[in-house]
Amino acid sequence: MAKVQGESPAAAEDATGTRDVMRVIGDLVSVLEPQLLEVWRSTGMTYSQRRVLRQLRDGPRSAGEVAASLGVSAPTLTRQLGKLEEHGYLTRAVDTTDRRKVLVDLTGEGRRVLAGHRVFAGSPIARAARDLTPLQQLALIESLGVLVSLARKTEVDAGA
DSSP, X not given: OOOOTTOOHXXXXXXXXXXXXXXXXXXXXXXXXXXXXXXXXXXXXXXXXXXXXXXXXXXXXXXXXXXXXXXXXXXHHHHHHHHHHHTXXXXXXXXXXXXXXXXXXXXXXXXXXXXHOOTTTTOHHHHHHHHSOXXXXXXHHHHHHHHHHHHHHHHHHHHX
């Protein structure tokens, strides 16, 4: 790798590492994309919206709880809830015990759609994940978890 004038060796290594991480993520997205497109085609919802529905599978939750568990901002969740409500997948209602809260719940159609689509079941990525050793699985879970947390924090900080 050619060194940029004035760039330290550590900065050059960091740039290379970041590029390699982004390249691998791009490769991962290209493997996942067919399943994500199928969810969109068959349900009209994004994978992020599906994640919202999954948060409700055990019963109603406050919108704030859903946003916190997904690591998204309130405005982002509000947009997703609006689209899901338009499709008839969920309902929103003011909490009768605390009127400051909005409770979100699945409709029958939301439960049907959620149960009917196992996005990655049988996919190449699911089969490959099964072939990893337990130690490789743990390392991947931890590394991707840290990356996602940092990205969400960066997104929230940028919006503040």
